Structures are given as structure tokens and as C-alpha cells.
Amino acid sequence: xxxxxxxxxxxxxxxxxxxxxxxxxxxxxxxxxxxxxxxxxxxxxxxxxxxxxxxxxxxxxxxxxxxxxxxxxxxxxxxxxxxxxxxxxxxxxxxxxxxxxxxxxxxxxxxxxxxxxxxxxxxxxxxx
Amino acid sequence: xxxxxxxxxxxxxxxxxxxxxxxxxxxxxxxxxxxxxxxxxxxxxxxxxxxxxxxxxxxxxxxxxxxxxxxxxxxxxxxxxxxxxxxxxxxxxxxxxxxxxxxxxxxxxxxxxxxxxxxxxxxxxxxx
Numbered sequence: 001x002x003x004x005x006x007x008x009x010x011x012x013x014x015x016x017x018x019x020x021x022x023x024x025x026x027x028x029x030x031x032x033x034x035x036x037x038x039x040x041x042x043x044x045x046x047x048x049x050x051x052x053x054x055x056x057x058x059x060x061x062x063x064x065x066x067x068x069x070x071x072x073x074x075x076x077x078x079x080x081x082x083x084x085x086x087x088x089x090x091x092x093x094x095x096x097x098x099x100x101x102x103x104x105x106x107x108x109x110x111x112x113x114x115x116x117x118x119x120x121x122x123x124x125x126x127x128x
Numbered sequence: 129x130x131x132x133x134x135x136x137x138x139x140x141x142x143x144x145x146x147x148x149x150x151x152x153x154x155x156x157x158x159x160x161x162x163x164x165x166x167x168x169x170x171x172x173x174x175x176x177x178x179x180x181x182x183x184x185x186x187x188x189x190x191x192x193x194x195x196x197x198x199x200x201x202x203x204x205x206x207x208x209x210x211x212x213x214x215x216x217x218x219x220x221x222x223x224x225x226x227x228x229x230x231x232x233x234x235x236x237x238x239x240x241x242x243x244x245x246x247x248x249x250x251x252x253x254x255x256x
Contacts, residue, residue: 002232002235002236002237014142014156016144016153016156018153022151023150023151023152023153024151025144025146025151025153025209027202028142028144028202028207040232040235070231071231071232071233072228072229072230072231072232072240073228073230073232073237074155074156074227074228074230075220075221075222075224075227075229076227079156079227079228081153081228092203093203094203096203099202099203099204099207100200100201100202100207100209101200101203102200102201102202103198103199103200104130104168104199104200104201105199107130107168108130109130109201112200
């Protein structure tokens, strides 16, 4: 069993989700030990929601699950990289494929991502 | 000017460095406001070293600078994605191209990355 270093960062480690086909970085979220074990066990990305303070199966509201294809760990064992199949084509709760849909250029911020869904239609008043 | 949310995470935000040509994820490090501004100003990735507790120009010891090609921010403005040109072909202080040189498979951990340099030759007793 692989032991990650959850202690260094107060129990939560950053996890990068990357599209397994295109290598596009989709999002960054956090896992505690329970979320990590759940992800290994189920093959679906499960994070720790810092805003809701609870375990968060990505896609539980939207249906946009992340099917884990490959798992990598970094040299310090305190960051995880998941290569995933993003169900529904969009990882971001704002409806974009990637959470990194804005680019900084000459001090300005510009939307460059493609919107896949309308968050209001998907979540109503809830937020994933 | 783009204002990132440094408050949420005690002054440090995670930054993903990705190879601008291949989209390989090279590493994850952290920036405080000063490191962020330095990166914007110089065009070279500058992080905050949590172990040494000081500003860290990536490559200052190894010569393996990261030339910033594109900058993206996420939906919450608390994570940065840098597309970089990795000088020296290796981002990891252990000599691998990517810090994510180990893959988890069936509970085991396996080195899959290619070693580009020998850390002892590069750093001597120092560590970047």
C-alpha cells in the first residue's frame, strides 16, 4: 500500500486531474486520507470539499464523474496526479471543460475555455 | 491586474507547471504573493519554498529554469497553471523530467519516468 504524506499539509493534499486522452489539466482539488482510499477503492475521483467540509464524490450532483485511468504520485509523496476520463466533457462547476478556462495575458484575464453546459440548468440553486 | 485569492490557503496557492509543448505535468509547487508577482515580472517561474521558507527561483541552483509561456487561473482564483519551457528537460530535483515519475498500479508504486540527470552530480550536497 502506498502511504502518502498527509501530515505535511494538515491532512489535505492537492490532486491534479488531467484528461487521460488530451493531457489537458481539468482541475485541482484536495484529498484527505479517506478520499484517497475511496478513490483507490472505487476508481472514481473522490475529493474533500473544503467549502462543504465533507467527502465529495466528483459528479455526485452533476453526473460528471471522473473515471480514474492512471494514478501518479510526486517525489515528495504529497501531491497526486490523476489521469481521468471526464464524464460529460466538463470538469468545472461553471460549465467549462477545465477549471483553468481563463488565461492571463498582459495583466488582463480572458476567457479562453469552451462552455459545455449552463450551471443553472445543471445544478439549479445547488453548487457541486 | 489579476488578484488571486491568497487568503483562503494561508498565503500560499498551489501552482501546476505543465510542459507547454507536450502538456506533461512537470510538478506542483506553491507561490505566495511575492513569488506570483516575481513570476509575472520576470517570466521565470518563482515559487515559495516551504522547506527553506524563502523565495525560490526554480533553477537557481540547477540551471533548470522554467520559462513561462502561458498562465491560466482557475474558477476560484486560488490555483495557477503555468505552461512552461523546462530548461534542461528535467523539472524534478531527483533528476526526472516530471516529479510525477512514479505510477501506482494495483497497490504498488513503480518508476515510469526517465532519469535525465544524476542529482548528486547536479547539486552536490545541496538540494534545489
